[in-house]
Amino acid sequence: MNIAQATKAAIFAGILVASAQANATLLSFVNGGFEGYLGDTNHHNSDVPPGWTTTGGTPDTFDGNTNFASYTWAPSSTGGDFLHGIGSQPSWTESAQQLALSGLEIGKVYEISFEQAISRSIWSQTGGYWRITFGTESHDSALMAIPDYGVFAGWQWQTMFFTATAESQSLTVSAMSDTDGSRADLGIDSFYLGNPGENPDNPDNPVPEPASLALLGIGAIGLAAMRRRKVRA
Numbered sequence: 001m002n003i004a005q006a007t008k009a010a011i012f013a014g015i016l017v018a019s020a021q022a023n024a025t026l027l028s029f030v031n032g033g034f035e036g037y038l039g040d041t042n043h044h045n046s047d048v049p050p051g052w053t054t055t056g057g058t059p060d061t062f063d064g065n066t067n068f069a070s071y072t073w074a075p076s077s078t079g080g081d082f083l084h085g086i087g088s089q090p091s092w093t094e095s096a097q098q099l100a101l102s103g104l105e106i107g108k109v110y111e112i113s114f115e116q117a118i119s120r121s122i123w124s125q126t127g128g129y130w131r132i133t134f135g136t137e138s139h140d141s142a143l144m145a146i147p148d149y150g151v152f153a154g155w156q157w158q159t160m161f162f163t164a165t166a167e168s169q170s171l172t173v174s175a176m177s178d179t180d181g182s183r184a185d186l187g188i189d190s191f192y193l194g195n196p197g198e199n200p201d202n203p204d205n206p207v208p209e210p211a212s213l214a215l216l217g218i219g220a221i222g223l224a225a226m227r228r229r230k231v232r233a
């Protein structure tokens, strides 16, 4: 490969990355980091961050320092605030939503990935998990056991795949406990919804290496050159 070809390959790799980002923004999904809340995160504030809407119970905006009532948390890998939800179905399930995310391709697979955590406050009774609903499809995250008081078991990455069945779908995150009528206190942060494999924060789903992007670029340039030759012939 000469220098001109290498330059073209590099430019194309850049275009690939840029178009992937453009596709992700078509979703109109915002604020997967749950940032931007201006109130007090060290009490049950019943407030969700910008972009999110409360759809069940009173989920709160917490951060790694939230420690009232024996809560013990730590910052997620992307830090800042996170969403806290109480699961105690069937009577109480806290949930938040992003309505009518648009520009979806019907039949296309989308990745949803996030970090989850659990804490034990003076009211917590049992373990739990997050139920993620996107359109008509729901997936449950891995069950987290209730920790001892003062113990934070860490943030845990979850990766799920959903197939769009409409051009516009709503997204809901619901806190669930493992035992009906018992309370679980859960956290969720670093939420991603977009093309599979393109969440740069997800350690279980690494982004393509720059080298493989460049190879893709070279392949595409080669195809284009072949087509040009065909047209001339």
Ligand SMILES: [Ca+2]
Pocket (backbone or CB within 6 Å): 032, 033, 034, 035, 076, 078, 079, 080, 081, 082, 189, 190
């Ligand atoms: Ca955050």
